[in-house]
Amino acid sequence: MPQDHLLVRIQQLIDFSFILDFVKDQYNLFYGRRAKDPDMLFRLLFIQKLYNLSDERVIEETKVNLAYKWFVGLNPEDQLPDPSLLSLFRVHKIGAGEVESLLLEIVKQCVEKGIVKSSTIIIDATHTHSKHEASKxxxxxxxxxxxxxxxxxxxxxxxxxxxxxxxxxxxxxxxxxxxxxxxxxxxxxxxxxxxxxxxxxxxxxxxxxxxxxxxxxxxxWKGVQSAIDPDARFGWKSSTDSFFGYKESIAITEDGIITALKVEPGNASDPKAFPDLMKQTKETGLVVKEVLADKAYGSFTNLKLLDKDGIVPTIKLNEMMLYGHQDEQREKFVYHKDSETVECPAGHHSIRKARMGPKDGNECQRLTFFFEIEKCKKCPLQAGCYKPGSNSKTYSVPVVPEFKQRAVEYHGSEEFKARYRMRYKVEQKNNELKTHHGLGTSRYSRGLLGMRIQAVLTAIAVNAKRMVKLTCPQIAH
CATH class of the missing domain: 1.20.1440 (de novo design (two linked rop proteins))
Structure with a gap:
């Protein structure tokens, strides 16, 4: 085998033996016929994703391609399994475990070998169309x-x-x-x-x-839309562009290695996947010092999570996170820091204040100022300020924690703008997964489980390519 062949370099870089431990509980050592080698079957699935082949095609190609046959550990004259065995292995062996841990093993090897140099991860979501059309x-x-x-x-x-x-x-x-x-x-x-x-x-x-x-x-007309793919859901790429299928939230290093993956139905919320992506990435042994993400991930909870670990949040903040609720009437209220009171447009001062809202730290509390209601009832400026018949009049401002204040200040800096431009790398990775390795459309009919298996196997193949590129740039893919 030529030493500069892609599969040769992958064989040198990656130890695939982890698959044996992953599926060992799914085999019986004492009953039934001798099973096909799990390592060989996993390598066939790897080739399938690497070159974007169907079950039938990968078997046919491996019969005549000596590089493929060498990689899966067979001699030229050895027989290959029936394509149906790949499906059985995928569902009943791989699908019986926590499939995301397979990706974890690959990333751990990257970290241990020093292939990953970056301490920055970039997070984004992409979508996969269900191969089964949504129905009435x-x-x-x-x-x-x-x-x-x-x-x-x-x-x-x-x-x-x-x-x-x-x-x-x-x-x-x-x-x-x-x-x-x-x-x-x-x-x-x-x-x-x-x-x-x-x-x-x-x-x-x-x-x-x-x-x-x-x-x-x-x-x-909400929820299940396909009898064949009941886990698929409608999601939105924009305010006018929808899709029917699944959503993949992905974390990659600035080097281009996928560290974490979460697959959900198409209607899933982007920011809720953030903690899981961070947790998976930490389990690889990678030390994260910065996170790049768009404003979908700039929630109070996510910023707090990053601050706890001392991670720089290069995350686009939405208007509510930057400025809070603003309107013309509210801007007429003036806060006096010395007396800790608020003055209304009519010149009346608040009579007391209280800190309101949840104390769990998952969102901003609000400092609420109370006004003397009898004055409000007689105020000539009450239109748009005091609602007749109300028993109280209050004015609230958010109590901004230090981590949010730091994030807002960093958001306006030139350094933030320069670093945020690096997000294009995750968009390129999403395009590679979908265009060259088949993640644009679901392949299997096992709902969310099938989609998780497809996404993880695809991410492993793409990571292997990237590992070769980082360690041996002259080898073509």
């Missing part, structure tokens, strides 16, 4: 019923005659949807009664049916 509720229900019937037919064709027949749905669209939902529930109950110990594909179809029937959001 009636289509979802009919499709789920057909899939369940097919599974029953494959297992026992005679049993199909014992199941309730799908009726002709009548009435308007809403009435048809309700009738279809009732039929699907009836069908699922009948199958469960006939096959109480269902396994394999039939068990999966029954679980899908139960999930759809019990999800009250379906008929409200």
């Amino acid at each position: 509720p009636l289509q979802v229900l009919k499709h789920a019923a057909y899939r369940l019937q097919r599974s029953v037919k494959k297992q026992n064709p005679k049993m199909l005659k014992k199941l309730p027949v799908m009726p002709e749905f009548a009435g308007d669209c809403r009435e048809k949807e309700i009738q279809a939902l009732h039929y699907l529930a009836e069908l699922g109950a009948a199958v469960e009664e006939l096959v109480p110990d269902a396994e394999g594909a039939l068990k999966q179809r029954l679980e899908e049916t139960r999930k759809i029937v019990e999800d009250e959001r379906l008929l409200a």
Whole structure:
């Protein structure tokens, strides 16, 4: 094998033996036939993601490509497994564990070998379209019923005659949807009664049916939109551009190594993934000194988390974080620091103050000033300030903690502007994952679990490429 071949360099850089420990609990040493080597199967999945191949294609390519065969540990004359075994290994062996820990092992090796030089991580989110088109509720229900019937037919064709027949749905669209939902529930109950110990594909179809029937959001056109991919959701790339599928929140080093990954349905909130990404990154052994992210991640809680660990937040702050709530009327109130009172537009001073809001430290408390209500009732300037009939008049200002104040000051500096421009690197990484390695569309039909497996395997392949590039820049990918 040529020493400058990409797979040769990956073999030299990465120890794939961690997969043996990861899947060991999924094999029985004493019963059944001897299993195919997990290391070989994992390497086939790695090649699949590295070169963006299907299960069938990676097996066909490996039959004739000596580099592939060498990498998976086979001799030229050795036979390759059936493509279906890759799917079984992916779902029942890899999917049985915490799949994100596979990425963790790769990043740990990067850190231990000194490949990662940067102490900065960049965070962003991207999306993956479900390969199954979103459907209207009636289509979802009919499709789920057909899939369940097919599974029953494959297992026992005679049993199909014992199941309730799908009726002709009548009435308007809403009435048809309700009738279809009732039929699907009836069908699922009948199958469960006939096959109480269902396994394999039939068990999966029954679980899908139960999930759809019990999800009250379906008929409200919210939530489940695909009988085949029930975990997929609608998300928004902008105020006018939506997608149906999943969202991947990604953390990378400034060197381009993916350190953490969180996969969620498409409607997930970006900032909530931030603590998990930081936690995963810390577990790799990487010392983080700076985080770059857009304003979706600039929440009070996230800034506080970074401040606790002494990490510089190069995060774009939104208007509310920068200025708080502002309006013309509020700007007319004046705070006097010596007397610690607030003067209203009519010249009246507050009579007392109190600190309000939660004390858990997860959001700003507010300093609230109270005015003498009898004066407000007679005030000629009460329009837009005091609501007639109210029992109190208050004015509140946020109690800004030091870490937020520091973040706001840094946000306006030239250093912040220069560092923030480095965010383009995570956007390039997202494009690489989707355009060259298939993360733009979901590949598997296992809902969120399948998407997590796909995303982690893709991230491992992309990290391997980057490791080679960082240690041996002259080798082409």
